[in-house]
Amino acid sequence: MKKVGSGRLRLSNLQIVAIGYFCVCMIGTILLLLPISAVKGNTTLLQAIFTAVSACCVTGLVLVDTSTHWTLFGQLVIMILIQIGGLGFMTIGMRFMLLVRRRISLREREVMVESINAYQLGGIIRLTQEIVTGTLIVEGIGAALLAIRFIPEFGLTKGLFYSVFHAVSAFCNAGFDLMGIKEPFCSLVPYANDFLINFTVMALIIIGGIGFFIWEDLYKHGLQWKRYYLHTKVVLATTGILIFGGALLFFIFERSATGAEMPMKERMVSALFQSVTCRTAGFNTIDTGSMSEGSKLLSILLMFIGGSPGSTAGGIKTTTCAAFVLYMISGVRREGSATVFGRSLMPDALGRAISIFTINLGVVLIGALILCALQPFSGIDAMFEVFSAMGTVGLSTGITRQLTAASAGVITLVMFLGRVGSVSLASALLEKKAKPPVTLPTEKIIIG
Amino acid sequence: MKKVGSGRLRLSNLQIVAIGYFCVCMIGTILLLLPISAVKGNTTLLQAIFTAVSACCVTGLVLVDTSTHWTLFGQLVIMILIQIGGLGFMTIGMRFMLLVRRRISLREREVMVESINAYQLGGIIRLTQEIVTGTLIVEGIGAALLAIRFIPEFGLTKGLFYSVFHAVSAFCNAGFDLMGIKEPFCSLVPYANDFLINFTVMALIIIGGIGFFIWEDLYKHGLQWKRYYLHTKVVLATTGILIFGGALLFFIFERSATGAEMPMKERMVSALFQSVTCRTAGFNTIDTGSMSEGSKLLSILLMFIGGSPGSTAGGIKTTTCAAFVLYMISGVRREGSATVFGRSLMPDALGRAISIFTINLGVVLIGALILCALQPFSGIDAMFEVFSAMGTVGLSTGITRQLTAASAGVITLVMFLGRVGSVSLASALLEKKAKPPVTLPTEKIIIG
Ligand SMILES: [K+]
Numbered sequence: 006m007k008k009v010g011s012g013r014l015r016l017s018n019l020q021i022v023a024i025g026y027f028c029v030c031m032i033g034t035i036l037l038l039l040p041i042s043a044v045k046g047n048t049t050l051l052q053a054i055f056t057a058v059s060a061c062c063v064t065g066l067v068l069v070d071t072s073t074h075w076t077l078f079g080q081l082v083i084m085i086l087i088q089i090g091g092l093g094f095m096t097i098g099m100r101f102m103l104l105v106r107r108r109i110s111l112r113e114r115e116v117m118v119e120s121i122n123a124y125q126l127g128g129i130i131r132l133t134q135e136i137v138t139g140t141l142i143v144e145g146i147g148a149a150l151l152a153i154r155f156i157p158e159f160g161l162t163k164g165l166f167y168s169v170f171h172a173v174s175a176f177c178n179a180g181f182d183l184m185g186i187k188e189p190f191c192s193l194v195p196y197a198n199d200f201l202i203n204f205t206v207m208a209l210i211i212i213g214g215i216g217f218f219i220w221e222d223l224y225k226h227g228l229q230w231k232r233y234y235l236h237t238k239v240v241l242a243t244t245g246i247l248i249f250g251g252a253l254l255f256f257i258f259e260r261s262a263t264g265a266e267m268p269m270k271e272r273m274v275s276a277l278f279q280s281v282t283c284r285t286a287g288f289n290t291i292d293t294g295s296m297s298e299g300s301k302l303l304s305i306l307l308m309f310i311g312g313s314p315g316s317t318a319g320g321i322k323t324t325t326c327a328a329f330v331l332y333m334i335s336g337v338r339r340e341g342s343a344t345v346f347g348r349s350l351m352p353d354a355l356g357r358a359i360s361i362f363t364i365n366l367g368v369v370l371i372g373a374l375i376l377c378a379l380q381p382f383s384g385i386d387a388m389f390e391v392f393s394a395m396g397t398v399g400l401s402t403g404i405t406r407q408l409t410a411a412s413a414g415v416i417t418l419v420m421f422l423g424r425v426g427s428v429s430l431a432s433a434l435l436e437k438k439a440k441p442p443v444t445l446p447t448e449k450i451i452i453g
Numbered sequence: 454m455k456k457v458g459s460g461r462l463r464l465s466n467l468q469i470v471a472i473g474y475f476c477v478c479m480i481g482t483i484l485l486l487l488p489i490s491a492v493k494g495n496t497t498l499l500q501a502i503f504t505a506v507s508a509c510c511v512t513g514l515v516l517v518d519t520s521t522h523w524t525l526f527g528q529l530v531i532m533i534l535i536q537i538g539g540l541g542f543m544t545i546g547m548r549f550m551l552l553v554r555r556r557i558s559l560r561e562r563e564v565m566v567e568s569i570n571a572y573q574l575g576g577i578i579r580l581t582q583e584i585v586t587g588t589l590i591v592e593g594i595g596a597a598l599l600a601i602r603f604i605p606e607f608g609l610t611k612g613l614f615y616s617v618f619h620a621v622s623a624f625c626n627a628g629f630d631l632m633g634i635k636e637p638f639c640s641l642v643p644y645a646n647d648f649l650i651n652f653t654v655m656a657l658i659i660i661g662g663i664g665f666f667i668w669e670d671l672y673k674h675g676l677q678w679k680r681y682y683l684h685t686k687v688v689l690a691t692t693g694i695l696i697f698g699g700a701l702l703f704f705i706f707e708r709s710a711t712g713a714e715m716p717m718k719e720r721m722v723s724a725l726f727q728s729v730t731c732r733t734a735g736f737n738t739i740d741t742g743s744m745s746e747g748s749k750l751l752s753i754l755l756m757f758i759g760g761s762p763g764s765t766a767g768g769i770k771t772t773t774c775a776a777f778v779l780y781m782i783s784g785v786r787r788e789g790s791a792t793v794f795g796r797s798l799m800p801d802a803l804g805r806a807i808s809i810f811t812i813n814l815g816v817v818l819i820g821a822l823i824l825c826a827l828q829p830f831s832g833i834d835a836m837f838e839v840f841s842a843m844g845t846v847g848l849s850t851g852i853t854r855q856l857t858a859a860s861a862g863v864i865t866l867v868m869f870l871g872r873v874g875s876v877s878l879a880s881a882l883l884e885k886k887a888k889p890p891v892t893l894p895t896e897k898i899i900i901g
């Protein structure tokens with residue numbers, strides 16, 4: 006009897022996640038290929054695959070304009086793919102966090118034993134329920150706020166659908182929009198000076214991209230900073246620095262580019278929006294292609310960092326970025342361990358941070374080099390496109406529609422790797438070490 | 454009496470190196486400002502500082518053409534600055550290596566006890582003598598080979614001076630050249646199909662950039678791979694992969710750019726030369742500005758990696774790059790430690806690698822953003838310039854001469870940080886930890 010058990014096909018978490026998302030992408034592709042999905046009834050296989058992967062991986066890069074190419078049915082398929090993608094990644098992320106919690110120090114364990122038990126009793130079903138409920142509440146509020154503008158503009162039915170679609174897309178950090186009816190591929194540019202739309206979308210992006218773990222901590226401990234987990238403190242601090250630091254730099258870089266003819270207030274809001282959307286939402290209120298070169302570089306950097314773990318966002322994550330900086334500081338100060346907010350980071354965070362960083366950087370650099378070899382794009386545009394795909398951002402300087410089939414294939418693969426690969430890698434890295442430590446003799450090499 | 458001792462001004466290694474190089478740069482600046490240094494007798498302060506820092510930090514970026522702006526005296530000053538810079542960094546690098554050796558495992562200590570004793574007996578004077586002797590021999594052979602071409606072309610005196618100047622510049626990975634008499638700022642482009650010049654210069658660059666520690670190991674153990682130190686194996690393997698992998702990619706990227714009209718043999722040699730020169734010599738046999746965007750991206754990557762520790766080369770170093778890849782592999786394989794060639798890397802290499810990598814990346818990104826904010830360069834050209842300065846490479850897509858005073862100041866600072874900052878940082882990181890390990894409670898954050 007034992008033999009049957011060990012003879013079963015055993016899949017690692019990594020494989021389960023990858024296969025699951027691959028199947029969702031395939032079903033999405035088939036649905037989008039149906040004649041009822043497209044207005045003109047014809048969609049190429051490449052367009053369907055690219056759109057399905059982009060939606061399911063909540064990336065938001067598009068080969069065809071979402072509002073004019075797809076019918077209402079097609080748009081519903083895209084919205085559902087986005088919601089599955091977004092929720093799926095949050096749920097998976099949350100499960101890994103539970104794994105982490107189970108292996109924290111004794112002292113910490115005492116503090117949070119209650120919340121662990123709650124999850125252990127209710128199990129994964131209850132956890133998923135909580136995430137789904139939270140998501141629907143936030144998306145509902147967001148849709149209601151957007152409806153204030155969209156119903157007067159588009160009428161009740163269309164306005165309502167537009168509100169829901171954009172709320173889902175913003176919360177899931179997907180970046181798909183239906184504003185192409187105004188001007189193809191214009192994203193939220195027509196609403197650049199509508200502060201209600203701007204701040205609603207930003208709020209949805211930030212809440213979706215900060216991770217369920219933070220919501221829970223804030224919900225439990227309110228504004229009592231000292232009672233937050235270290236993880237919450239690091240995420241909040243890093244997110245704040247990235248958003249406001251990024252906004253300040255965009256404000257400076259765009260002073261003589263897209264911001265040249267804007268009134269001051271609008272310039273400030275659009276700089277803030279650009280900073281929020283770069284990690285990793287992918288809406289835009291200014292034309293990405295006409296941004297200054299400095300802004301493009303900064304965007305690439307922010308796209309690479311991305312959102313926070315266990316959220317709908319992509320990238321190497323705010324905590325990885327923070328870990329790099331904290332370890333650097335501890336190295337320069339010649340301290341034995343990286344410390345922040347009166348705590349030391351667990352040493353194994355270092356190895357995980359290097360693994361995730363190196364793989365992400367490796368994929369984007371190889372991708373950008375391949376793209377440059379395939380088509381004569383400017384280096385910064387090629388980097389922008391690949392970093393956008395890997396960080397599941399969905400911003401583009403406009404070269405997405407010029408991609409040949411081969412290049413589009415590369416971008417599709419990078420989108421899949423950026424989302425599914427990163428999540429399953431993070432999962433694999435968090436699991437208990439399967440192999441015993443290697444006992445080879447150690448030897449120094451000289452670094453730097 | 455004790456009070457006097459403890460009252461003395463105590464400088465850290467970091468400060469000694471920085472102040473020392475700062476003084477050399479200042480003396481160089483003053484000498485270059487003298488009327489006898491410049492052909493037309495007038496050099497601006499900015500030009501003098503920029504050239505002195507570029508020479509002393511063996512970077513090779515120039516605001517004015519070395520062959521037409523400077524007199525023989527000025528060129529001699531530059532050559533001496535290069536030699537001081539190159540030798541200085543090698544000697545400093547070597548001292549740090551001795552520090553490392555003193556703290557290696559017992560098993561390793563037995564193997565190399567002889568060589569340590571040799572150095573400890575003879576002390577730093579003997580060590581420096583060995584480095585100087587090695588340098589002069591290699592530069593002498595290089596100059597002799599270059600003279601075969603240069604004496605017939607330029608006559609005995611000038612040809613001899615040109616041979617020595619270029620041999621020193623190549624060995625020290627400085628990238629200064631005197632070929633501007635043919636066409637301003639043309640570097641070695643006129644010799645693109647002269648294989649003797651190509652291979653001599655490449656050999657000098659590689660020998661200078663691989664580090665004294667490797668010379669010694671090769672000298673002692675000949676071709677017995679198994680008896681090499683792990684450091685030697687890692688450096689040789691990484692250098693080989695980077696040179697030949699880089700050459701292959703340059704060959705592909707330039708097929709329809711600068712390589713379009715070259716015969717096959719010449720295309721292969723120029724791809725190889727470009728791959729070697731990027732890390733971190735800075736000569737060029739093809740016009741850097743007209744390279745394809747893919748080649749520029751690849752160059753930026755190679756410039757960031759740079760040469761090997763304890764050499765005349767800059768960058769984060771081959772071993773840091775190797776450590777990142779090895780730790781990534783061990784992370785993905787879920788092994789406890791990074792292994793290569795049957796050895797585990799010492800865990801403290803991880804922290805050093807992250808520190809050096811993060812600081813270097815931070816400086817270049819900030820530098821590139823500032824450059825973009827100051828002047829309307831294309832993002833890739835701005836990155837190219839700053840990465841070139843930080844890696845002390847000296848290649849430029851041609852924007853160096855368009856720099857305003859503010860931008861030139863930024864590049865000067867980056868050159869100084871890239872060379873002196875990196876070396877002194879590496880030194881500081883290698884010293885015994887001064888502070889006791891922090892005993893704050895540890896807490897997990899979720900990475901990735
Ligand atoms: K997105």
Ligand SMILES: [K+]
Nearest residue numbers: 512626627846
């Ligand atoms: K150089």
